[in-house]
Amino acid sequence: MLNHEKPLRIALTKGRLEKDTVGLFERMGHDCSDLRDKGRRLFLRIPDLNMEVVLAKANDVITYVEHGVCDLGVVGKDTIMEMGRSVFEIADLGFGRCHFALAGRKGDHFYEGYAVKTIATKYPRVARGFFESKGMDVDIVKIEGSVELAPLLGLSDAIVDIVETGTTLKENGLEVFEEIAAISARMIVNTASLKFRQTEIENFADSVEHAIARERTDRQ
Numbered sequence: 245m246l247n248h249e250k251p252l253r254i255a256l257t258k259g260r261l262e263k264d265t266v267g268l269f270e271r272m273g274h275d276c277s278d279l280r281d282k283g284r285r286l287f288l289r290i291p292d293l294n295m296e297v298v299l300a301k302a303n304d305v306i307t308y309v310e311h312g313v314c315d316l317g318v319v320g321k322d323t324i325m326e327m328g329r330s331v332f333e334i335a336d337l338g339f340g341r342c343h344f345a346l347a348g349r350k351g352d353h354f355y356e357g358y359a360v361k362t363i364a365t366k367y368p369r370v371a372r373g374f375f376e377s378k379g380m381d382v383d384i385v386k387i388e389g390s391v392e393l394a395p396l397l398g399l400s401d402a403i404v405d406i407v408e409t410g411t412t413l414k415e416n417g418l419e420v421f422e423e424i425a426a427i428s429a430r431m432i433v434n435t436a437s438l439k440f441r442q443t444e445i446e447n448f449a450d451s452v453e454h455a456i457a458r459e460r461t462d463r464q
């Protein structure tokens with residue numbers, strides 16, 4: 245229970261991560277009725293936690309936490325990696341699991357040949373970092389969605405994208421060539437908030453991590 249006069253403010257990534265976070269908080273016994281009955285409101289409350297909740301796009305969650313207008317945030321590691329900012333991750337929430345992968349047409353030998361390869365991706369920073377770490381020069385084309393189309397249309401030799409179940413790749417005749425990084429939802433914290441409200445924030449993060457660990461054990 246958090247009793248500080250000023251509520252802690254947390255930004256949740258709208259959509260799936262928001263729903264997973266609300267589910268987790270409810271299983272921890274917190275009253276999320278305001279979030280369940282939110283309509284189009286973006287500013288909500290969890291009264292027993294003395295917590296304000298704002299709903300935002302993933303990139304904006306990081307921006308709000310970085311600027312200190314939110315103390316905490318829940319955002320995917322994919323967004324953290326692509327924005328390339330050094331945010332302080334206080335907990336791995338375990339849900340939203342998927343990974344970044346290099347993928348392309350099934351049976352293609354991506355690493356063969358000397359021609360500079362073209363990579364289509366929604367995540368140019370992640371793709372650039374991956375190939376830089378291999379010392380490999382590539383051309384990167386930014387695509388906004390359904391990146392799987394790019395190798396099928398002949399725009400790129402491969403893609404760097406998120407793979408969750410692998411169904412999209414499979415159903416389009418593509419396959420993973422190499423896994424790049426594991427992704428899951430992270431709780432991030434503003435460093436000044438952590439300094440000034442350290443006990444409160446750490447106690448809350450600990451209770452979240454204990455709940456996740458307990459659920460993991462129960463499932464085994």
Ligand code: PRP
Nearest residue numbers: 389390391405406407408409410411412
């Ligand atoms: C993501 C990702 C893949 C797909 C992977 O796309 O970019 O296309 O999900 O999921 P799977 O491995 O379970 O099939 P998203 O659904 O966000 O749509 P988008 O491609 O339009 O961005």
